[in-house]
Structure formats: structure tokens, C-alpha cells
Amino acid sequence: MSSEPVIETLGLSKAFGRQRALDNVSLKVFPGSIGLLGPNGAGKSTLMKCLLQLQPITAGSAKLLGREVGREGREIRKRVGYAPEQNCHIPGMAGCEYVTYCAQLSGLPFQAARQRAHEMLDFVGMSQERYRRVDSYSTGMKQRLKLAQAIVHDPEIVFLDEPANGLDPKGQAQILELVQGLWRIHGITVILSSHLLHDVEQVCEQIIIIARGRVLVHDTLENLKARKRGAAEVVLARGHSELQAACRGKNWLCDLLPNGHLRIEHRADTLNPLLTLMHELQLPPLEVIPSPNALEETFVQALEISHAAA
């Protein structure tokens, strides 16, 4: 990991009227592939837009690639790529013209821009359709085009806002594979925003979970997966009360869930103590569901916060 953070925010807040889209976000993100995870409306896109100066910051400060956001906009964006969630092509252009134009806007001379545009369109897997007008593209092609325009100027960091949205499973896998390669093979820091845990898990090494504009967790995927709270859900055919009493005897928290399962916090790294207890009580479980890891748990928590707010 490089010692210099690519993103640094301190008390970053963004309000739309009375609604706070970002609330006191303080982050220090180092180069890598970073997943920005959270339910819809959590503030992921707003965070990206604030960092790219597409939205003015209400309070706090932010640095991108070591430069103060809001002061050196052009210089920062020369080194940054962005693929927004919504469609936003320039009308009347063919795909290759569009990517060339985007490269020129990022400061590439025309010849280099045209060559890079074709290289990037090849990279994202677009063939002859690049000569067709963008207006006629399918959702999948538009997603590929957005990725191509985001990386055409060889940025140091690329922000991808829901890049796999609207794609079929095969298309999703292809796009995510390309995104994964950007950091792992080519060393471009990727900030991938998604509301899908699976996408982020597949691509990213660091995870930031956001809900209602607040950062719930920021850690590596490895650490989050390793962090378990030692709990499990047990499905029994009989003997619920016996098991509950035995758990109380061992000072384990045990709740009967609405679906009839028992949720037991045994506080151990493995399920062995719980299984031993059930063996002693001669209560064969129908199913034992190990506790979710911290990533899943925090994501579920984010969803719950979001639903509660709605």
C-alpha cells in the first residue's frame, strides 16, 4: 500500500436544502480497488460528485490525489476518470468520436486521443459498433462506452458509479472483470460504487459502507470477512425452550426469531461449542446457519438504516 492517500476527507458534508446527503464524512483512502457500498440513496454518488467537484461541498474539506478539491479542479480531473451512473453521452456522435472527444477534453492531442480511443474501445470489447451513433446503443454498449471514456486519458484514479447496472449476467461479469484488472494489472485506483454486495466483493480489496450519508465502515475486505461476532442461527424441529435454557446457563444470548429460528451468540470463533451443547442435549439441528461476517452484517445494517429512514 502506498503511503500517500488518494482520497482524504475531513468532516465532509453535503446538504440539499434541509436534507443531508453526506454527514461529516472523514476518510483516508489509499490506492487500490475500493468498493463504495450502500443502498440506493446512501450518498455514494454524492460523495463521488463532491470529490470530483461536480457538487459543491457544504462543509469540511477533501483532497483528491493530494490536491485540495475546489481549488485545482482542472488539474485534478486531468488525472481522474469518471463513469457516471446515468447515461450522458454527447448527442450526434459515433462511439469512437465520443471517446476521442472525451480524451481531447482531458488534454490529449487529437492524434493521441483518436488512437487511445480505439485502444480503449478494444479494451472494453466494442468492435464495429463504435462507428454507430451513440444514441442507437444498447444499455450494455453504453456502459462499455462510459468505461472507455473514463479511462481513455489514462487516469490515476477512476470513479465508476454502478458500472454493471442494467447489464445481463454475462455482461456484468465482463465489465467487473475489466474493472478488476484496472487495479490488479494496470495499477489504476478504482472506486467502484454499487448497491450490490456481490459486485463489490468480487472486485474490491477495500470496502467503504455508507448509509444515510455516514460512513459505517472502512476496512479491507480481508479484515471484514475475518471479523465474525460468534453467532449462529439454529433451526430445530423441537426443544427450543431446552436449548434456550441451556444457553442462558452458559451466559449466551439466545433469541427466538419470528421465523422460528434461534439466534445464539456463542462468542466463539467456531461453531464447535454450540454443536457440542446440542449434542449433549440430544437436539439434532435441522440447520445451523453461521453468523454473517462483518461485511454482510454491516451491509444489512446499512440497508436497515436506509429502510428505517424511508
Added chain:
Amino acid sequence: MPLHDAHYQHWGGAHTGIWGRRWVIAQNGLSACLRSKLLRYVVLVSWVGGLLMAAFLFFLGQLLVPDSNMTRWVMQISPDIRAFVRMFTSWLQDHPEVSVGTTQNVLFYYYGVYSMPLSIIALGMALPALITRDLASNAILIYSSKAVTRGDYLLGKFCTAFGVMTLTWLGPLCGAWFVGNLLAPDWTFFWHARIALIHVLIFGLSSMAVLSLLALGVSAVSSREKSTPALWFTWWVLGLAIQPIALHTLQWLRHLSFGYNLKQIALAVFHLGRELQTAQDSIPILGQLLRQVPPATRAALDHPLLGGAVMGLAVMLLTAALIVNKRVVPE
């Protein structure tokens, strides 16, 4: 089969400067405008007009030379014309500044003012390619995420509008001046007609700047491609229609028309009243003709309503700036 190496490659070349990127925006806008066949026709008609003006200047120039074929041919038409031409040629020798300078100044005033509608039409046709389409397709977000600011984007679009007007208005005007004087019998025509060119440039550049900014404002009003040209043409036509009505009611209403305001500025820049007075004093035949001009018309030529025109345009520009500021935001 990929056209290039399908692996990602890093790029280490030198970046273009900010003016290069602004130029790219302007150039792209202009080529988008010129994809319209109708607009290309308007450009063609404008240049044909410029050529006709150059031909007219050539004709006038030849009349000022006593032994030219044109003079000999014209003098054959009638004794009156012969007398007029003789007077005209001798007048050139006595007052070259007036015969060339004043004549071209007056001609370029009329050509400038009356060819402006063509460029207003061209600008109306170019409006969707300025900001409207970018609003519709959310392209503002893409521009804003690149190494350009909102100011760079607007400057590029302003240059696009300016370019359309250069092609349809200032270009033909300057071209006519250059070709007309190039074909004149004497190189000194360039010198004597310099004031006309300066007036053309002052009026042309200032009007183009105003109209381009107004066009940006109108093109940012809506994201529908048909709405913004409709609004532009409605405003223009209403402005023309309101002038005769306002003359007898609320005179300030005339300043709601950008065309009227620009005409007042043209009168002030070209000093049309003063130039006509010079012509009246220097040329007896013209003097008699000009004395028949109604006093109210002469007063309007002598004293253009510059204050009102500037005020009217300032309000329009402020409104356009507010619209652009409100609408051209990435979202």
C-alpha cells in the same frame, strides 16, 4: 478482431493547454452546427451576398475612374448620367475620403444591418447544438468530469455561436470590403475605406458578442430541441412587430427587441446621420435628395437611442447569464 492492441496501455505524452481544450469544444460545436444542411445553405447565401456587395463596390470603384470601360459604358446611357459621372470622378480627386470613405461607410451600415437577420436565423438553427442537446443528454456531467471547468465549457460554446455568426455575417462583410477594395482601380481605396472597416469590426464584433451570449441564454432555457429555436425566433419576430406599435404607445417597449437595440448601436457606430450630412454637403445631387428625407427620420439617424439600447441589451444579457448559471450545472 480488435483494431489495436486490446490490452490496456499507459499514456505518457504531453497534455494540451486549456486554450486547446476550449478550442476543441468550440470546434466540435461548430461542426455539429454545420451538420445541418439548412445552415450550410444559409452560410452559402451569406457569402453570395458578400460577393454581390464586392461586385457592387467594384462597380462603384470603376465609376470613379474617368477612362474605365464601366464609366464609358455608363456615360453612354443618358446625358444626365454622363453629367453625374463626370461630377463623381472629379469629386473623387477633390474629396477621396468622402467619395470612398463615406460611400463605403454608408453602404456597409446598410449591408451590416440588413444582412444581420440571416445570421440571426443561422444562430437560431444552431441553438440546439449549443447547450440544449447537452442538457437533454446530460452531457454537462461529462464535460464537468473532464479537465475543463464550466467557464471553459461556456467559453467554448460562446465561440461556437461566434463562429456561426462569423461565417454568416462578419466573414462576408469583411470579405466584401476586402475583395471590393482589392478590385478597385486604386490601392488608396483600402486607405480611404479604412474607417468603414473599423466601423464594421466594432459593430460586428460587439453585436456578435451580444447575440452569442443571448443565444447561450436561450439555448439553456429548455432541453427540448424544438423549443429553443422556437423561442429565439418568436422573440426576434415579436421584437420586429412591436417596433411600429411601440412608436405610438410606450416607446421603451422597442428596447425589448435585440434587433432594434443593435440597430441603434449601428447608427451610433457608423455615425450615419453625420455621414449623410457630409454627403449632402459635398454632393449637390445627393444634397437635394437628402433634403427630402422627413425630419423625424433625420432626427432618428442623427440621435440614435444609444442609452436605451445599451440598457436594454444589458438587461437581456443579465437575464441570459442568470439562466445559464441556473441551468448549466452537472446533474
